[in-house]
Amino acid sequence: MISIDWYLALSAVLFCIGIIGVLIRKNAIVIFMCVELMLNAVNLSLLSFSSYHGNVDGQILVFFSLAVAAAEAVVGLAIIIAIFRNNLSVDVSRINLLRW
Amino acid sequence: MISYIFIFLAILAVASALAVVISRNTVNSALFLVLTMVALAGVYLLLQAQFVAVIQVIVYAGAIMVLFLFVIMLLNLDAEKSLFNKLRVKYFVAFIFGVAVLAQILYSMGTVSNMLPEISPQMAQIGTVEAIGDVLFKEYILPFHIVALLLTAAATGALLIAQHTINPVTEKND
């Protein structure tokens, strides 16, 4: 039997890989994939808490977070297509993301 | 036995997550993300959450990632010459920030294993489609409706943004 620590640690590590990916990559699609990675990591946390509590609520939240991720993917990829049409690039460093 | 499977899946998930961040080709990133998600679905099975494991493969690896690959191929992006942002300082900040969050989260988890020593025996009943459907259509009926609206809204909004313009706008000075 594995204790819950291991699941949570795996989830935390994946979450942080996601954070670092979002902060250092400059391709908008890869940034978005890293966000999906973060959401997956959170889902793992929720599921492990749900299993160890023996409580179904966590799984329901995972279900909804999957649906939200799907909706977000649809809208996000549409936005990425729109911006690609505008400047033929999905490079966020050209989009000037941090401006006063 | 379960420990070995877990270690295998965990290493697979972490390694392919790292590969998502560092691979030069966007298609490779997407495929490694699929691998992470499938590995996580395996972990969900270890947690006895069968239903979520199945929809993880169908919805995430199946639908969402196919959408990603479709867009990547539609845009026909070249492999990037310089992978990361130029600013070296930003790397450093990102790394510090990530490690700080990791450390805080791991630190805060210190007491959990005493509180929740092992997978609850009820999980055999809870993880099934039947049990989840029961709760979903009773207690969570309102969120379920709202998710339906959200998906409709997302599809409509994506059409609005991604379609070509019907009536071109007079050019304005930016």
Place this chain on the structure above:
Amino acid sequence: MNYLHDLSTFLPGIIVGVAGLIVVLIDCYKDDYKGIVGLTIASLTAALAISIMDLFGPTGESFYGMISYGGVAAFGNTVILFGTLFCVLISYEYLEAIDHNFGEVYAMILFATTGMLGLASANNLVMIFLGLETMSICLYVLAGIIKERKTGAEAALKYFLLGAFSTGFLLYGMALLYGATGSLDIQEIAQAASSDLLFVAGGGLLLVGFFFKVSAVPFHMWTPDVYEGTPTTLTAYMSTASKSAAFIAFITIVSRLLPEGTADWSQVLQVIAIATMILGNIIALVQDNIKRMLAYSSIAHAGYLLVGLAAATPEGYSAVLYYLLAYTIMNIGAFGVVAYYERQHGLDLLDINNYAGLGFKRPMMAVMLSIFLFSLAGIPGFVGFVGKYYVFAAAIHADLIGLAIVGVLASAASVYYYLRPMVFMYMREAHKDIPLVKSGWMFKGSLIVLTILTIYFGIAPADLSHLLSSYYSGDWIAQTLIP
């Protein structure tokens, strides 16, 4: 549970959501914008009327404790629907003028409003998450509807990437709270709360997610660019209705989810409030683009609202509710007049220098803009002053004197940049002859109503503030904690 009764408690949300679906259907078959706008306005008016009646109705929970109704939730619904209604009223003409009057825009507004209503009435973390995401995803789309222009698409991308990033933190916060307490229901979490590190970390991550949504410093980076790239009337919608919804959920979280004693939550809010007020006001001082100026002013207003939350008293929470209504009224008005001036094609009327001499060309619009800006600056006699007074008074009564002093000083500094457009309008000569178009009755009428409300609630605030404090009167925490 009686399903019909439960539906009746969420009637405003259902009306608005169904209207959104009908708009999508109509839009598929007909390019009938008049009909779509008429339906949108009718449904919002009906929902607003119902939620105003709910203000005086019974309170309770429905849908197995998913949402609460009456009281604060009803007031939140009223503010959100009021803001949405006026934004739609001023949007029609503006979107027509910039050739972006698509039927889908109204559908997105209606769907986003449904999410906001769910968020304002939420009583469960699942509802908070879904309400917030429904609202945000629709707003990402609305930010990008001028996709032919670079600023529009960039605004949408920036909003979307940072928004999705913050969703990760929000959801992780919820996961840790769930892990610490084994429940997603707000009452049950509050009862099982402890000063366990897991609980504190979860609460902290949840707050980070919310700080992003209400654009508090240092999570405000997206605000100016997004506000600049979005069509002006939709910016008004984004900055008022969505902020109201997020703040009402924020009140729910601070007042009911995170009990005192688990950690010093008020301290966190104070620090963020001070940073937000100071930075928002200082950067607004140097803006020449009036939309960016209003964006930084909206950051500063989020700071004043956080002062009320940091007070963590019933008085503070009811002050925040009053402030939200005040902010909605005056901010939609200000953005409305700016949208009117901006509509002149071929001229960048967002630059403050181009406001020179406009005061005498269209006296009524100029007077209304002056009133809204005076109110935003917190000059006595207008609704903005009353809101600020209540918030700072609550902070002083909660012994947060330093916080109140910083707030008053920041708000005094803000008078400078709010007065600047007026100086340009009335005291400078016009550069060139600017042809100003006439505005329609709907646009003008709604701005006049907003002006009247700005003055009315500024002179006679007592009735409303009595109503709001009655929601928190007596043993309100005990009332909300016992199901």
